Amino acid sequence: MAAPNFDRTELEALLSKRFFYAPSFSIYGGVAGLYDYGPTGCALQTNLLTVWRNHFVLEEDMLELDCSILTPAEVLKTSGHVDKFSDFMVKDTKTGDIYRADHLVKGVLEARLEGHLLAKMGKLGVTGGDKKDAPAKPAGKKVKKGTVVAVQLSDEVANEYQTILAQLDNYDGPGLGDLITRLDIRALDTGNPVTPPVEFNLMFESSIGPTGQLKGYLRPETAQGQFLNFKRLLEFNNDRVPFASATIGKSFRNEISPRAGLLRVREFTMAEIEHFVDPLLKDHPRFAEVADVKLRLLPAATQLAGGSDITEVTIGEAVQSKLVDNETLGYFLVRIYKFLIRIGINPDRLRFRQHMSNEMAHYACDCWDAEIQSSYGWIECVGCADRSAYDLSVHAAKTKERLTVQQPLPEPIIEDVVQLTLNKKVFGPRFKKAARVVEDHLNSLDESQLLALQTQLATGAEVPVVAGDGNTYQLDASLLTIERVQVKHNVREFTPNVIEPSFGIGRILYSLIEHSYYLREGDDAQRGVLSFPTCVAPFKCLVLPLSNAEVFNPTVQYLARQLRRLGIAAKVDDSSASIGKRYARNDELGTSFALTVDFQTVKDQTVTLRERDSTQQIRQPVDQVLVILKELIAEETTWKDVVAKYPLFTAQEVPQ
């Protein structure tokens, strides 16, 4: 749902005019899901990432990495992406248009509910939907695109639709297929029937090197590079956990149907953290600092009951009641919240949604998405999952590298274990080339399986086993011994668990733009303003001479030089447009402050300083204004404090 009076078309026109971002390759017709950032969007993204680095990497003492994007297939096979990183798609049976299955179900059910609402109000409504957002037409009826047909549903059916929508992320492919058949879900744009859902892997495939033999993929997330460097990172951190690594970089996903601007693209910047922690010690040393922070939570249980009501609790309470699995996960939820608020996300349009069981990877023990509400609805912008020991374990098993922590124990521990010892003199000659595969099979047996084998061997019989190559081998008691022994441990060895906050920067950036946008009454028309907090504003200060009269040049040049020296991103606008127009232009860019040089400046070396949102101005000597500006940008003072200290300068005193 959009903010009141919000018009996305107007905002998109502003973003295009002020070159925040634009479709890539547009003069060749463009490619869906690929965007170029212009000077304004680039500056906004850079500032957002600077805040991110300060907030996470510096504040939490994280180890930043920059790893390869091109990834050998073997790595992503081991991580599970080759087999499971997919979404379900359906095809319009007549036009061949492709839809992501869950998005189609959502679009159709939402349109039916909207039609139901209109019918209840006794109206035939027309929504402003365009082709891509067009609600479903009733089966078989020809209806103009963008039209919602008022069709009253029974309360029972309407309730069922609400419940399905609340749980949609919990449906797998077959589940979506059942819904499509049972509810007669049809293509949004044509009303034609669609095919059953089929799985589509989202990774872009490539080959590395000239032979084409080494298959690879463009990485779909930055996490794997961090896991593969775990040993080096651990050593860098003096062999101790917890610690966190972080990466900012591009990821690639061949999205089935990218239709929502920056929110669903095929190439995007991610900022990901992997926090490695002892599985037995998931408390967090700084949890007390955040325990009282209240978050808006949407628990899995609420969604499974078909609801969407927010539970507002402190993170301390949420962890204590086990709603949030552990302190470290809770700590990161608050840190994510604070980051998003800091850059200007509206806290009332931010919630943390817990994953339902089917939605969560089988190895994850708890997962929450920071969802931000925009005109596109509630959109996941940050995922925060406890991935347990999955990633390090699978890479260790595949590569035989020890991706574990060895922790010296204060007191040695004596442990009873079942030990397998091979009689190598007999084992090697007996199995020859197959010795390795039989040994691997035996090593893969757990204690109870080993004990069962020992019982069988003790009878003196030959025992057949099927090894990893699919062949059967005969074992007898001369080949091995299995016994219970006591082992003394001086170190504890464990695979750390990983808590992973994963940020989609483009989604955050777009949501921030929507939350910052408002319209202000101008002299002739309403003007858009992007009210970015100064820390992320693409440009902090505009310098403008009243006109292009020569007399203003020395002060304008002086101000520009001083702002450069202070490291303040500024723009000089000496175009011939009126002052009002130039202010308005910069309000659209989200520029926080403006310095105006006028005839009085020439007389007494004073300039005006204007603040974007209040449009208030003060007038002070040039060097004094620079000091004030520096303090404002460093957030050492606020505009409220400034106007409490210096008299306001009224607009009519600046001729326009």
Ligand SMILES: Nc1ncnc2c1ncn2[C@@H]1O[C@H](COP(=O)(O)OP(=O)(O)OP(=O)(O)O)[C@@H](O)[C@H]1O
């Ligand atoms: N196609 C995309 N375009 C832009 N950002 C994306 C895209 N896919 C994922 N992200 C961002 O990366 C973050 C982490 O990715 P994750 O794998 O958790 O997303 P996801 O659950 O696959 O997203 P979705 O269900 O929306 O496709 C998301 O929170 C989101 O901000």
